[in-house]
Amino acid sequence: MSCIFCNIISGSIPAYKVYEDTDTLAFLDIHPINPGHVLVIPKVHVPEFQDLDDEIYTKTMNTVKKMAQNLTKLEPKRIGLKVEGWDVSHAHIHVVPLLDPHDITSKRAVEGTLLNPTKEELEAILLKLTT
Ligand SMILES: [Zn+2]
Known part of the structure; x- marks a missing residue:
């Protein structure tokens, strides 16, 4: 399967998994709008x-x-949701911690200023969200 999210579900691509149950999976976006940006996906493609x-x-x-x-x-300050699906063709919902009213727009994506956290920064956020 060439779908990156299906590969994350199967475990063939690693992810910073925050939550998993029988039908859904939540993991950190590695290019977050803000630290803690989570993607929630159904396990069905x-x-x-x-x-x-x-x-x-x-x-x-x-x-x-x-x-x-x-x-x-x-x-x-708030939590925002975004569904747009331009990037990966597998239904997903962005759950984003918001610090500014403009964060949920694609402003950062358009400007190319999405964050690029290190492995250590992602692991620190993961620890906060899974304990
Ligand atoms: Zn898929």
């Missing part, structure tokens, strides 16, 4: 979010809510 069946949609959004609650540990 469905390219477009709106095509998820209702049961998987509900399970995915339940994981999104868990991750949003989890991210309050990082004390963001």
Whole structure:
């Protein structure tokens, strides 16, 4: 399977996994808008979010809510969600700790100023979110 998210689900590509259950997976975005930016995906390969069946949609959004609650540990001003799917054709929801009202836009992506945290920085965030 050439889908990078399916490869993360199967374990053939490593990821900083924050949460996993039978039907969903949450992991750190390695080019976050802000530290703690999490991607939530259903384990079934469905390219477009709106095509998820209702049961998987509900399970995915339940994981999104868990991750949003989890991210309050990082004390963001707000938590934002984004679904746009331009990058990977496997339904996913960005759950982003927000420090500024403009963070959830693609401003950083457009300007090329997405963060590039080190392995150590990602592991430190992961530790905060999984303990
Ligand atoms: Zn996939």
